[in-house]
Amino acid sequence: MKSVLRRAEAVDDFATAHSAPVQMSMDCPDCGAGIGLSLPSLLAARPVWCSGCGARFDVNLDNSADVLRKVSDGLERLRTVRDGANAAARG
Ligand SMILES: [Zn+2]
Numbered sequence: 001m002k003s004v005l006r007r008a009e010a011v012d013d014f015a016t017a018h019s020a021p022v023q024m025s026m027d028c029p030d031c032g033a034g035i036g037l038s039l040p041s042l043l044a045a046r047p048v049w050c051s052g053c054g055a056r057f058d059v060n061l062d063n064s065a066d067v068l069r070k071v072s073d074g075l076e077r078l079r080t081v082r083d084g085a086n087a088a089a090r091g
Helices: 004-019 040-045 062-091
Strands: 023-027 034-038
Touching: 034 062
Parallel strands: none
Antiparallel strands: 023 034
């Protein structure tokens, strides 16, 4: 649990440093509408509402750990790509 939180903070720092808002989304199980999730609100365990049908979802960090890990992996791939681009630019 603690390591997941620390990792999530690292992701947030990385996103902030590179002006990349950490946005995720999930499909509403009731109506299928896309529901935007932000990493800060996930970490704060704030409830989110479906804009399609108004259903409320309470964020559970334990359930979100897998999502957070996927986002983190995606950001690491992004950083690898960016570093590669920087190295190429330097020649
Ligand atoms: Zn819905």
